[in-house]
Amino acid sequence: MRSSVARLIRSSSASPSRLSGNAFFGNATPSDQRHIEKPFKVKEAEPVNVTKPSPHKLLVLGGSGFVGSHVCKEALDKGLVVSSLNRSGKPSLNEPWADKVIWNQGNLLEPASLKDAMDNVSAVVSCVGGFGSNSFMYKINGTANINAIRAAAEKGVKRFVYVSAADFGLVNYLLQGYYEGKRASEAELLSKFTYGGVILRPGFIHGTRRVGSVKIPLGLVGSPMQMVLQNIKPLTRLPLIGPLLTPPVSAASVGKVAVRAATDPVFPPGIVDVYGIMRYSEQN
Numbered sequence: 001m002r003s004s005v006a007r008l009i010r011s012s013s014a015s016p017s018r019l020s021g022n023a024f025f026g027n028a029t030p031s032d033q034r035h036i037e038k039p040f041k042v043k044e045a046e047p048v049n050v051t052k053p054s055p056h057k058l059l060v061l062g063g064s065g066f067v068g069s070h071v072c073k074e075a076l077d078k079g080l081v082v083s084s085l086n087r088s089g090k091p092s093l094n095e096p097w098a099d100k101v102i103w104n105q106g107n108l109l110e111p112a113s114l115k116d117a118m119d120n121v122s123a124v125v126s127c128v129g130g131f132g133s134n135s136f137m138y139k140i141n142g143t144a145n146i147n148a149i150r151a152a153a154e155k156g157v158k159r160f161v162y163v164s165a166a167d168f169g170l171v172n173y174l175l176q177g178y179y180e181g182k183r184a185s186e187a188e189l190l191s192k193f194t195y196g197g198v199i200l201r202p203g204f205i206h207g208t209r210r211v212g213s214v215k216i217p218l219g220l221v222g223s224p225m226q227m228v229l230q231n232i233k234p235l236t237r238l239p240l241i242g243p244l245l246t247p248p249v250s251a252a253s254v255g256k257v258a259v260r261a262a263t264d265p266v267f268p269p270g271i272v273d274v275y276g277i278m279r280y281s282e283q284n
């Protein structure tokens with residue numbers, strides 16, 4: 001103990017120049033010291049070519065439809081590169097957003113026709129679905145979307161958002177093919193996109209629907225209904241009639257949440273019900 005104190009005192013009495021060398025290298029040899037005393041030569045940094053990360057490319061299946069067009073507009077507003085795939089390709093719309101979308105012609109029921117559209121795509125939002133006979137409804141809500149989910153998984157797409165539909169109690173029996181198709185697609189999505197699959201389940205969607213050149217303002221009915229029904233959630237648990245009281249949501253809200261779910265890596269995978277859609281759509 002006493003000898004180490006003595007060593008400490010001896011070293012603190014050393015000359016300042018000697019101290020500075022030993023302070024970093026302890027028992028450095030004289031040749032080390034010569035090396036240290038040389039002035040540092042700072043090499044000039046070489047310019048490095050940093051490639052800018054490419055923006056998300058979002059593929060909207062059914063981008064020309066009622067919900068799909070809102071998804072496209074929201075994604076463009078967020079600065080994403082947006083492409084769409086639908087059977088008729090570019091719609092005859094005189095709206096500026098439509099010129100900014102890359103339109104592909106393809107049919108989800110013909111899987112070969114959608115492979116190229118999936119190239120370099122980071123996320124897909126599917127807004128393809130419809131009504132008709134039970135077998136047609138199963139095909140368009142089920143088979144068509146299952147084809148798209150499989151093609152996206154094969155191409156290594158990171159996230160997939162499927163616009164599905166809320167249960168409507170008794171209505172489910174009347175539209176059996178529709179709901180069976182929706183649930184089959186959901187099951188496929190959850191198995192192929194365990195961490196990046198999001199299912200939106202809206203009830204009635206309101207907004208301005210375009211039928212040919214006519215615009216139908218569904219919001220005139222939908223918005224007041226939403227105001228009333230969003231506050232009576234417990235009643236939706238009533239047997240038979242409960243699900244009919246599911247509040248409607250706007251197409252703009254569905255579009256906003258779909259784009260966030262497709263691009264935000266921490267958006268939780270799984271099912272988002274009507275109340276979840278309303279909640280997420282109110283966030284910035």
Ligand SMILES: NC(=O)c1ccc[n+]([C@@H]2O[C@H](COP(=O)([O-])OP(=O)(O)OC[C@H]3O[C@@H](n4cnc5c(N)ncnc54)[C@H](OP(=O)(O)O)[C@@H]3O)[C@@H](O)[C@H]2O)c1
Nearest residue numbers: 062064065066067086087088107108127128129165204205
């Ligand atoms: N509207 C609502 O109130 C509501 C409520 C709950 C859930 N949803 C669901 O939301 C989704 C979108 O509904 P929406 O009202 O927007 O439908 P929509 O207006 O009829 O749009 C359907 C879109 O899908 C495309 N499409 C249809 N069949 C296709 C196929 N075989 N291959 C590729 N594209 C195809 C259509 O374009 P082409 O005809 O050019 O192919 C169109 O762009 C559907 O899944 C629907 O079930 C809607």
